[in-house]
Amino acid sequence: MKFNLRVRVVAEFLGTAFLVAAVVGSGIMAERLSGGNVALALLANTIATGAALVALILAFGSISGAHFNPVVSVADAWEGGLTWRETLLYVLAQISGGIGGTIAAHLMFRLPLVSLSQHARSGPAQVFSEFVATFGLMSVIWGCSRSRPGVTPFAVASYITAAYWFTASTSFANPAVTIARSLSDTFAGIRPADALPFILAQFAGGMAATFMFRWMVPNLPASAANVVVRHGAAE
Amino acid sequence: MKFNLRVRVVAEFLGTAFLVAAVVGSGIMAERLSGGNVALALLANTIATGAALVALILAFGSISGAHFNPVVSVADAWEGGLTWRETLLYVLAQISGGIGGTIAAHLMFRLPLVSLSQHARSGPAQVFSEFVATFGLMSVIWGCSRSRPGVTPFAVASYITAAYWFTASTSFANPAVTIARSLSDTFAGIRPADALPFILAQFAGGMAATFMFRWMVPNLPASAANVVVRHGAAE
Amino acid sequence: MKFNLRVRVVAEFLGTAFLVAAVVGSGIMAERLSGGNVALALLANTIATGAALVALILAFGSISGAHFNPVVSVADAWEGGLTWRETLLYVLAQISGGIGGTIAAHLMFRLPLVSLSQHARSGPAQVFSEFVATFGLMSVIWGCSRSRPGVTPFAVASYITAAYWFTASTSFANPAVTIARSLSDTFAGIRPADALPFILAQFAGGMAATFMFRWMVPNLPASAANVVVRHGAAE
Amino acid sequence: MKFNLRVRVVAEFLGTAFLVAAVVGSGIMAERLSGGNVALALLANTIATGAALVALILAFGSISGAHFNPVVSVADAWEGGLTWRETLLYVLAQISGGIGGTIAAHLMFRLPLVSLSQHARSGPAQVFSEFVATFGLMSVIWGCSRSRPGVTPFAVASYITAAYWFTASTSFANPAVTIARSLSDTFAGIRPADALPFILAQFAGGMAATFMFRWMVPNLPASAANVVVRHGAAE
Numbered sequence: 019m020k021f022n023l024r025v026r027v028v029a030e031f032l033g034t035a036f037l038v039a040a041v042v043g044s045g046i047m048a049e050r051l052s053g054g055n056v057a058l059a060l061l062a063n064t065i066a067t068g069a070a071l072v073a074l075i076l077a078f079g080s081i082s083g084a085h086f087n088p089v090v091s092v093a094d095a096w097e098g099g100l101t102w103r104e105t106l107l108y109v110l111a112q113i114s115g116g117i118g119g120t121i122a123a124h125l126m127f128r129l130p131l132v133s134l135s136q137h138a139r140s141g142p143a144q145v146f147s148e149f150v151a152t153f154g155l156m157s158v159i160w161g162c163s164r165s166r167p168g169v170t171p172f173a174v175a176s177y178i179t180a181a182y183w184f185t186a187s188t189s190f191a192n193p194a195v196t197i198a199r200s201l202s203d204t205f206a207g208i209r210p211a212d213a214l215p216f217i218l219a220q221f222a223g224g225m226a227a228t229f230m231f232r233w234m235v236p237n238l239p240a241s242a243a244n245v246v247v248r249h250g251a252a253e
Numbered sequence: 254m255k256f257n258l259r260v261r262v263v264a265e266f267l268g269t270a271f272l273v274a275a276v277v278g279s280g281i282m283a284e285r286l287s288g289g290n291v292a293l294a295l296l297a298n299t300i301a302t303g304a305a306l307v308a309l310i311l312a313f314g315s316i317s318g319a320h321f322n323p324v325v326s327v328a329d330a331w332e333g334g335l336t337w338r339e340t341l342l343y344v345l346a347q348i349s350g351g352i353g354g355t356i357a358a359h360l361m362f363r364l365p366l367v368s369l370s371q372h373a374r375s376g377p378a379q380v381f382s383e384f385v386a387t388f389g390l391m392s393v394i395w396g397c398s399r400s401r402p403g404v405t406p407f408a409v410a411s412y413i414t415a416a417y418w419f420t421a422s423t424s425f426a427n428p429a430v431t432i433a434r435s436l437s438d439t440f441a442g443i444r445p446a447d448a449l450p451f452i453l454a455q456f457a458g459g460m461a462a463t464f465m466f467r468w469m470v471p472n473l474p475a476s477a478a479n480v481v482v483r484h485g486a487a488e
Numbered sequence: 489m490k491f492n493l494r495v496r497v498v499a500e501f502l503g504t505a506f507l508v509a510a511v512v513g514s515g516i517m518a519e520r521l522s523g524g525n526v527a528l529a530l531l532a533n534t535i536a537t538g539a540a541l542v543a544l545i546l547a548f549g550s551i552s553g554a555h556f557n558p559v560v561s562v563a564d565a566w567e568g569g570l571t572w573r574e575t576l577l578y579v580l581a582q583i584s585g586g587i588g589g590t591i592a593a594h595l596m597f598r599l600p601l602v603s604l605s606q607h608a609r610s611g612p613a614q615v616f617s618e619f620v621a622t623f624g625l626m627s628v629i630w631g632c633s634r635s636r637p638g639v640t641p642f643a644v645a646s647y648i649t650a651a652y653w654f655t656a657s658t659s660f661a662n663p664a665v666t667i668a669r670s671l672s673d674t675f676a677g678i679r680p681a682d683a684l685p686f687i688l689a690q691f692a693g694g695m696a697a698t699f700m701f702r703w704m705v706p707n708l709p710a711s712a713a714n715v716v717v718r719h720g721a722a723e
Numbered sequence: 724m725k726f727n728l729r730v731r732v733v734a735e736f737l738g739t740a741f742l743v744a745a746v747v748g749s750g751i752m753a754e755r756l757s758g759g760n761v762a763l764a765l766l767a768n769t770i771a772t773g774a775a776l777v778a779l780i781l782a783f784g785s786i787s788g789a790h791f792n793p794v795v796s797v798a799d800a801w802e803g804g805l806t807w808r809e810t811l812l813y814v815l816a817q818i819s820g821g822i823g824g825t826i827a828a829h830l831m832f833r834l835p836l837v838s839l840s841q842h843a844r845s846g847p848a849q850v851f852s853e854f855v856a857t858f859g860l861m862s863v864i865w866g867c868s869r870s871r872p873g874v875t876p877f878a879v880a881s882y883i884t885a886a887y888w889f890t891a892s893t894s895f896a897n898p899a900v901t902i903a904r905s906l907s908d909t910f911a912g913i914r915p916a917d918a919l920p921f922i923l924a925q926f927a928g929g930m931a932a933t934f935m936f937r938w939m940v941p942n943l944p945a946s947a948a949n950v951v952v953r954h955g956a957a958e
Contacts, residue, residue, distance in 0.1 A: 077396030161782030312631030547866030
């Protein structure tokens with residue numbers, strides 16, 4: 019069953035809002051409680067983010083495909099899964115949802131609604147990290163959606179859990195989340211000036227993975243979103 | 254197969270008792286061992302709670318639906334899944350089970366059977382946190398129970414794992430658990446005076462999510478409990 | 489398909505050996521690395537134990553039922569799943585496998601083959617903890633094996649992960665493992681004098697849960713072991 | 724559906740590269756952030772590695788079988804699953820992929836492309852640990868691939884998560900990863916002189932487990948890789 023576009027866009031908004039609230043909120047909580055131990059703070063931030071991804075992709079996957087990420091939606095459009103009009107609305111919902119998530123997290127922790135981050139994340143190694151992070155993310159998505167779409171939520175959450183630690187940038191891998199995190203001067207923040215190189219590297223990594231899987235698995239399903247929906251229905 | 258009401262009520266009592274014992278007991282253990290490092294204590298508390306939810310929902314889901322939470326039972330009644338008489342018995346079992354869980358935890362750790370918590374958790378940010386926490390919890394439940402009920406145990410446990418960190422209140426999200434935790438002057442406690450605003454915010458958040466999903470997914474199954482049972486039978 | 493008894497007994501021996509090696513070995517590693525932070529050591533010990541249970545039950549479940557625990561085998565015999573002769577051989581394999589696991593862990597960490605633990609774990613609260621721990625463990629096993637046997641490995645591992653923290657005894661819940669841990673004067677050890685009360689409480693808790701589920705779910709399958717095998721075959 | 728050999732070899736290269744990047748990269752991040760607390764660093768390293776394995780095996784399993792490990796490929800060849808020519812190409816892809824993963828991790832963290840590790844890991848206890856680690860790994864793989872191949876990714880990842888802690892060597896259990904880690908003078912490194920005894924013990928452990936399962940479960944499927952593919956297609 020295909021949901022109408024309005025419902026799917028609301029699902030993308032809500033899911034991305036909760037995802038960013040989880041990333042930013044758990045970062046605030048972790049930094050407050052960890053007494054300066056950054057490894058412990060990042061570990062808590064990691065576990066909260068990975069767990070949120072499992073829950074949110076399972077909850078919204080059958081409605082909108084649970085992209086929550088402009089790179090995923092654009093790659094899906096490229097493969098014929100979304101029209102470009104749908105893609106535009108998805109991306110707008112993701113960006114505004116992400117900003118809503120930052121605001122919600124700030125409200126819960128009694129901070130100003132938004133605050134420009136001063137957390138510098140720049141340089142070629144950081145940008146290369148985002149390329150690798152998003153290349154891996156899209157590889158995992160295409161790899162699973164082809165053969166076992168039912169496990170995609172677990173694969174994506176596990177991938178991001180790992181990538182928080184194995185990339186030097188802690189794996190943003192998501193332009194909407196990057197924008198939202200630039201508006202939070204907290205643990206998870208990123209300086210607005212550093213956001214654009216991150217976003218460009220994310221799209222480059224996602225496109226490279228999509229090209230590679232087009233060669234590796236030519237009979238890609240038309241749409242990652244559709245696959246999830248169909249799977250949900252069939253199960 | 255539908256179990257008779259007495260068995261289902263016993264399942265709700267036992268499941269909620271074990272859930273609260275896990276929350277309170279692991280909080281006591283974590284605080285004792287962590288030498289004042291609150292982040293580490295909350296991390297252990299989180300992992301224990303999330304793991305307990307996986308085990309308990311899988312164990313009791315096919316019997317009673319594994320609500321363990323008055324917000325879930327009332328929402329289910331609202332959608333036609335439980336009669337109001339069943340709902341009343343479910344809620345009484347959850348509250349008394351929760352209190353039993355606190356007592357069991359205290360017995361295991363050689364503490365007085367009950368003790369009123371002095372842990373202040375008040376103010377608009379805390380109450381808003383509970384609204385968000387329960388809104389998200391019910392969204393995850395309705396989102397999964399519609400399309401993939403077999404994964405609900407993992408989605409709910411993952412959601413609570415994340416919400417312990419991304420909400421400022423550590424996500425009680427459950428009136429029966431809130432009452433039970435008010436009777437434990439330990440790590441997981443809440444001052445009895447702060448319990449009512451929490452509970453009201455929890456019901457408000459759960460109702461809002463239920464309304465939203467009624468619009469998003471009109472053909473909601475009649476009962477979350479039934480879906481789990483049917484799924485268990487079909488698998 | 490039913491495996492012949494010799495192969496099933498070898499599977500019980502190997503699985504219990506690896507389980508105890510995981511419990512004892514990770515305790516040694518965690519204590520060595522954690523610099524006196526007991527919460528951190530127990531957290532590592534918990535994650536290693538839970539993960540080992542997932543892997544070992546999945547690997548050996550279809551061969552022997554992956555009991556690795558005399559309480560489980562006796563309860564299964566009680567319900568008609570194993571003959572008493574099979575049960576005796578299972579229990580002997582579990583006990584000798586457990587001791588083998590302690591020896592293997594000691595060899596890996598360059599310790600004497602066995603060493604009597606001096607870790608005191610006594611008193612009514614500790615014994616009550618073991619009753620609760622094993623009551624919960626058998627409830628989870630009977631609850632899952634009836635309706636969704638395929639998830640039992642995840643439910644059992646999650647339950648033990650939680651119970652390491654919410655019981656005051658860190659949830660041994662297994663007589664074979666208790667005996668094996670009495671022979672290791674390391675983090676996971678238990679004084680031999682304290683083992684018998686633990687074991688009695690474990691059997692009492694397991695029997696109570698079995699009685700309770702006999703009332704709650706009268707049409708229990710004949711054998712937990714068989715159910716796992718059948719499930720594996722059907723999947 | 725069987726993929727052509729070139730695609731499968733690329734999948735082995737990519738998967739092993741990401742696996743090693745996860746092991747080495749998360750080790751670097753963990754050591755930098757943990758302020759000398761080795762238990763905390765290893766815990767982060769463990770969680771990242773286990774999560775990476777879930778994601779990568781799910782993503783590439785249906786293409787190449789997701790061996791990422793010469794011991795697995797050789798054992799599979801031994802059981803008739805791969806031809807020896809395929810095995811040679813798999814192993815070369817795994818070794819070169821592993822080295823590529825080290826280089827990628829070093830680039831992300833602004834380190835020299837390769838650096839010989841000075842981390843001593845020698846002696847009979849370390850070598851015995853690798854025998855045990857790989858014996859267990861291959862037991863888990865053969866145990867699952869026979870009856871429930873769909874859960875293999877979770878079983879393997881859980882096993883390695885546990886074995887990082889319960890073996891004294893932190894469970895390399897993989898010759899390609901061992902070679903790649905010898906080229907990284909960071910947290911996860913191993914002195915090149917210590918690599919060969921590790922690799923020999925890994926093959927010995929893997930072969931012993933394969934022999935044992937040949938006796939325990941004579942009707943082993945012809946190929947672990949094929950089983951995964953067939954499972955993916957059927958699901």
